[in-house]
Amino acid sequence: MSRSSGSDAANRAQVEPLAALVAVFVVGVALTAYTGVLDATIPTPDRNVADPTVERANRALTETGIADPEALAAGLRAGPDGYRLNLTLQAAGQSWHAGPTPPPSADDAALAVSVRIAPGSVRPGRLRAEVWS
Missing domain, CATH: 3.30.450 (Beta-Lactamase)
Known part of the structure; x- marks a missing residue:
């Protein structure tokens, strides 16, 4: 019998640290690109000098x-x-x-x-x- 039968489920749910960092980086880049495109498409009123x-x-x-x-x-x-x-x-x-x-x-x-x-x-x-x- 295996002594770690209960921890196998926990081990399968873990993510490699490098993969998690890459995922966070990709989400950050996507949000930055989205806000940049959104800012460029929304018209802003001319400022009153x-x-x-x-x-x-x-x-x-x-x-x-x-x-x-x-x-x-x-x-x-x-x-x-x-x-x-x-x-x-x-x-x-x-x-x-x-x-x-x-x-x-x-x-x-x-x-x-x-x-x-x-x-x-x-x-x-x-x-x-x-x-x-």
């Missing part, structure tokens, strides 16, 4: 938190590389522009700002950035 641009432009033309219309042209340097930028500042019925005329398809974003109308005169206003490539 106007939102961060209007915030950077605001920082470029504000002095202690108050936008200066005279510095509007300096805000054009806040545009992302490879894109064109138009800035519009409006307050108290006045409007200031800097940059080329934007096309209708340009991304746009606006931000409420305080605007220095004259020395000692600050009014609520709006800074609008239009960005396109």
Whole structure:
């Protein structure tokens, strides 16, 4: 009689360690390939570059938190590389522009700002950035 009659079933169910590692590797490669193909086929929306641009432009033309219309042209340097930028500042019925005329398809974003109308005169206003490539 065999002394290991009960352990024969357990020995038959074991897998070689190398075969198990190869199986795990193959499953990992298959999942990676699947996610790569899935990522390439799902369309992603174009990113809106106007939102961060209007915030950077605001920082470029504000002095202690108050936008200066005279510095509007300096805000054009806040545009992302490879894109064109138009800035519009409006307050108290006045409007200031800097940059080329934007096309209708340009991304746009606006931000409420305080605007220095004259020395000692600050009014609520709006800074609008239009960005396109």
